Amino acid sequence: MLSNITLGQYFPGESLIHRLDPRTKLLLFVLYIVALFLGKGLVSYAIMAIFLIVIIVMSKVPPSSLLRGLKPLWIVIIITGVLNLLFSQGQTVLFTWRRISVTLEGCYNAGFMIVRIILLVLCAFMLTYTTSPILLTDGLERLLRPFQKIGLPVHELAMMMSIALRFIPTLVEETDKIISAQKARGADFESGNILRRAKALIPILVPLFISAFRRADELAIAMECRCYHGGEGRTRLHQLKYARKDYVAYVIGIVLCVAVGILGRRFGL
Amino acid sequence: MEHDTIIRTEQLCFSYLQEEGKLPYQVLDHIDLQIERGSFVVVLGRNGSGKSTLAKHFNAINLPVSGKVWVSGMDTADEALLLAIRRQVGMVFQNPDNQLVANVVEEDVAFAPENLGIPPEEIRERVDSALATVGLSEFRTHAPYLLSGGQKQRLAIAGVLAMQPDCIVLDEPTAMLDPIGRREVLETVHSINRQRGVTVVLITHHMDEALDADRVIVMGQGTILADGTPSEIFLQVELLREAGLDAPETVKLLYALRKAGWDISLDGLFAEDCADRIAAYLQKAE
Numbered sequence: 209m210l211s212n213i214t215l216g217q218y219f220p221g222e223s224l225i226h227r228l229d230p231r232t233k234l235l236l237f238v239l240y241i242v243a244l245f246l247g248k249g250l251v252s253y254a255i256m257a258i259f260l261i262v263i264i265v266m267s268k269v270p271p272s273s274l275l276r277g278l279k280p281l282w283i284v285i286i287i288t289g290v291l292n293l294l295f296s297q298g299q300t301v302l303f304t305w306r307r308i309s310v311t312l313e314g315c316y317n318a319g320f321m322i323v324r325i326i327l328l329v330l331c332a333f334m335l336t337y338t339t340s341p342i343l344l345t346d347g348l349e350r351l352l353r354p355f356q357k358i359g360l361p362v363h364e365l366a367m368m369m370s371i372a373l374r375f376i377p378t379l380v381e382e383t384d385k386i387i388s389a390q391k392a393r394g395a396d397f398e399s400g401n402i403l404r405r406a407k408a409l410i411p412i413l414v415p416l417f418i419s420a421f422r423r424a425d426e427l428a429i430a431m432e433c434r435c436y437h438g439g440e441g442r443t444r445l446h447q448l449k450y451a452r453k454d455y456v457a458y459v460i461g462i463v464l465c466v467a468v469g470i471l472g473r474r475f476g477l
Numbered sequence: 478m479e480h481d482t483i484i485r486t487e488q489l490c491f492s493y494l495q496e497e498g499k500l501p502y503q504v505l506d507h508i509d510l511q512i513e514r515g516s517f518v519v520v521l522g523r524n525g526s527g528k529s530t531l532a533k534h535f536n537a538i539n540l541p542v543s544g545k546v547w548v549s550g551m552d553t554a555d556e557a558l559l560l561a562i563r564r565q566v567g568m569v570f571q572n573p574d575n576q577l578v579a580n581v582v583e584e585d586v587a588f589a590p591e592n593l594g595i596p597p598e599e600i601r602e603r604v605d606s607a608l609a610t611v612g613l614s615e616f617r618t619h620a621p622y623l624l625s626g627g628q629k630q631r632l633a634i635a636g637v638l639a640m641q642p643d644c645i646v647l648d649e650p651t652a653m654l655d656p657i658g659r660r661e662v663l664e665t666v667h668s669i670n671r672q673r674g675v676t677v678v679l680i681t682h683h684m685d686e687a688l689d690a691d692r693v694i695v696m697g698q699g700t701i702l703a704d705g706t707p708s709e710i711f712l713q714v715e716l717l718r719e720a721g722l723d724a725p726e727t728v729k730l731l732y733a734l735r736k737a738g739w740d741i742s743l744d745g746l747f748a749e750d751c752a753d754r755i756a757a758y759l760q761k762a763e
Contacts (some may be wrong), residue, residue, distance in 0.1 A: 252569050342580050377622040424574045429538060430576035433568040434589035434636060435560055441594040445587035445604065 219337045219436035224453065226338045227266040230347025232454040236461040237335050243465040244324050248472035254325050255471075259464060260327055260334070268335045277333050278326065285325050341373045350448055363439025375423070382419060386412050483644050483676050484512040484535050484566070489544035491530055504530045506699040507544070512678060514643065519669045519687035519707075520680045522696035523721035528680050531696070532646050535678065536566040546735035548645065567637030569647045573629035574605060577621045582613065582632060584622060589640040600639075607638040610673070611665050627658025631665050638669065644676035645669065651683065684711070684725050688746055695720050712743040734758075 220226075225233075240256075247253055264271060285353045300381030336344070349366035356362045387397070390411050471477045491505040504527045512518055522528040533539040534546050537553040546553040548562045570576050579585040583604050590600045608614045611631040621629060630650055637645055647666065652658040663686060670677045679686065687693045693710040695703040697720040703710050709740075711717070714724045714732045724732065726727075731743045731754060741758045745751035 222642060340580075342584065370580065371578065374578065374621075377620070380572050381622075402715070424571075426570060426572060426575035430568075430570055431578060431588075431635075431639065432538065433536060433563060434578075435563050435592040435640065436588070437560065437592065443591055443594050445584060445591060445597060445600045447597050 213430075215406055218340050219267075219269050219273070220340070221268055221338065223267045223338070225263060225334070227453070228338075228449055228457055229454045230343040231351055231448060232450070232457050233339055234344075234347050234351060236457060237331060239461045239465045240331050242327060242337070243468040244328055245305065246465070246469040246472045247324075248475040251477040252468045252472045253320065253327075255464070255468060256327055257323070260330055262333055264330075267334060267338050274330055274333055278329060281325075281329060282406070286323055288325060289318045289322045290389050292321045296312055342370060345370045345373070346444075346446070346448060367439075371427070375420075378421065378423075379416065383416055386415050479702060481514055482511045483514045483549055484510070484678075485547045486510045486534065486541075487545045487547075489531075489534060489541050491527075491539060491542050504699050505534075505541075508699075508701060510694070510701065512644075512676065514676055515669070515670075515674050516691045517677045517689075518679070518692045518694060519690040520678060520694045520696060521682065521684070521687055521720075522680075523682060523723055525697040526720070527699040528696045529648050529720050532568070532648050532680050535644070535646050536563050536568055538568070560593075560729065564640050564685065565642050566644045566646060567640055567642040569630070569633050569637055569645065571649045573626060573633050573653070574622075576633050577629065577636070580620055582619050582621060582624075583608065583617045586635045586639050589636060593640065602640045603641065606637040610638060610669060613636045625658060626654045627661040630654060630658065630662050632719050634662070634665060634669070636674075638673075642675065644678065646678045646680070648680045649682070650679075651681065651686065682722070684723060685696060687711075688725065695722065697721065708744055708746055711746055714743070731755075 216461070240260075243252075243254060247256060250279065293310060293314050294308055296311060296314035296317045298311030302310045302311035302312060339347070345366050348369075349362055352360065352362045352365075391397070395408065395411060397405065400408070413466075486508050489505055489508040489510075490503065492503045506527075508531065520528045520531065530539060534541060534553065535548065537546075537548075537559055541555055548566055551558045551562055553562055577585050578588045586604045586607050590603050595603070605614070605644050608617060611634055613628060613631055613635060616624060616628065621632060624632065634645070634647075634650075645666075650666075651662055654662065666679065667676055667689070669675050679690070681687065687710075688707055690707055693700055693703075693705065693707050695710060695717070702720050703713060703716055711724055711728050712730060719722050723729070723748060727745055727748055727750070728743055731741055731745055731751060734755070735741050735743065739758055742752055745754040
């Protein structure tokens with residue numbers, strides 16, 4: 209029932225994109241977002257789209273799975289498009305119905321907003337599809353480390369994230385078992401209205417929570433037994449190291465961002 | 478003498494706090510115990526005999542209410558020595574799922590050395606050697622949840638081995654495993670004891686896991702009921718019954734024969750010895 213849940217949605221691979229340092233990919237993702245909001249016209253978005261397509265092709269992630277990932281977002285995308293279409297200010301009125309008028313500028317805005325969202329989501333997918341959750345956590349921990357000085361518990365957050373990821377399959381398996389056990393006792397999860405179905409979940413959630421707390425307790429002792437005492441003085445088996453390809457990627461990213469920024473803000477393209 | 482003993486307890490008492498007015502429940506009652514370096518010790522006892530609580534005193538997870546515990550001469554009550562003690566005495570628990578930390582096998586083994594601040598190159602060596610010892614080298618990059626129960630438990634052992642401890646305490650490590658997983662784990666533990674000279678304290682309620690130990694300690698009601706070699710212990714059928722334990726099948730057979738009037742000795746722990754005793758008796762009877 210729950211076996212097909214994929215979280216993190218990582219596609220293992222050996223491509224150049226996969227082998228980039230997770231920090232590089234995270235920062236390039238941020239740069240890409242900045243560039244998306246600096247862009248103004250057809251030219252800048254074409255450049256952004258081509259850039260992303262090149263990355264997708266290089267990563268060898270099947271495009272069909274990217275499109276499948278977009279599916280649940282269609283509604284958001286369409287609503288955003290319609291709102292932009294109807295409520296943009298503009299001079300060239302195409303037609304008016306009651307007090308709402310559709311303008312040429314509104315059409316452009318709606319189109320660009322849709323492209324913007326799609327590119328943004330696809331870029332986020334590329335980040336998670338080509339980076340294993342562990343590396344992603346590691347990269348985040350390293351990038352956020354400077355904030356430790358102002359009291360952000362960076363190591364603890366990263367540890368929590370990686371333990372959460374580690375326990376997802378265990379807890380999914382456990383949920384499956386509890387559901388089967390409750391079904392064997394005659395529990396009914398499939399009929400009735402939403403309220404009834406929500407109520408039917410209680411006998412699943414209660415044992416799940418109790419067992420999760422028990423697991424947490426045992427895990428904490430096991431971690432103590434293995435000399436865990438926080439992030440202080442901790443070393444890592446896999447050290448994150450920048451290679452030449454990472455520097456090249458940074459240069460490309462910055463050039464792209466600046467170029468799109470100039471095109472968009474200066475020339476309105 | 479001190480350097481031959483890795484763990485020593487002196488008048489160790491432990492009880493859990495209870496509501497006011499009630500007498501605290503005495504889990505451990507004045508335990509005096511010495512465990513020799515390099516030995517393979519099995520602690521037997523039924524549920525509630527205090528065996529797990531005793532084990533948790535060996536690496537300062539529990540601290541004595543009164544009495545003392547020393548690990549290689551270090552007092553476990555001394556907080557400054559905590560890491561040094563835990564690094565020497567590693568611990569493996571019953572449920573393998575609840576003691577694995579990382580998403581990748583080798584990352585999990587690396588957890589303890591990472592905590593100890595060991596340089597990456599040496600972590601690499603320790604991880605490789607620990608995984609080779611438990612026979613999981615080929616699963617290096619797998620996710621732990623894809624492993625079988627026995628493999629997960631061996632991974633947990635590797636995670637402890639990577640600390641290079643002098644002693645490993647295993648708290649019912651086979652209780653949740655199928656027979657194959659159980660055998661895998663026991664073989665691994667025995668080979669670690671023989672080849673690496675690591676002291677092993679195995680806590681269990683399976684008699685047969687105690688047969689080839691150097692020493693067996695039987696616990697009940699928070700005290701040590703018996704302490705000796707397996708052949709000494711398992712002959713005391715009445716004592717075992719009192720402790721809520723069962724003698725091995727072989728001894729039970731000999732015991733039943735003796736009760737039926739055979740003049741036969743009980744020291745046939747292993748099936749072949751047992752058969753020899755019976756054969757010898759039959760020959761003599763003829």
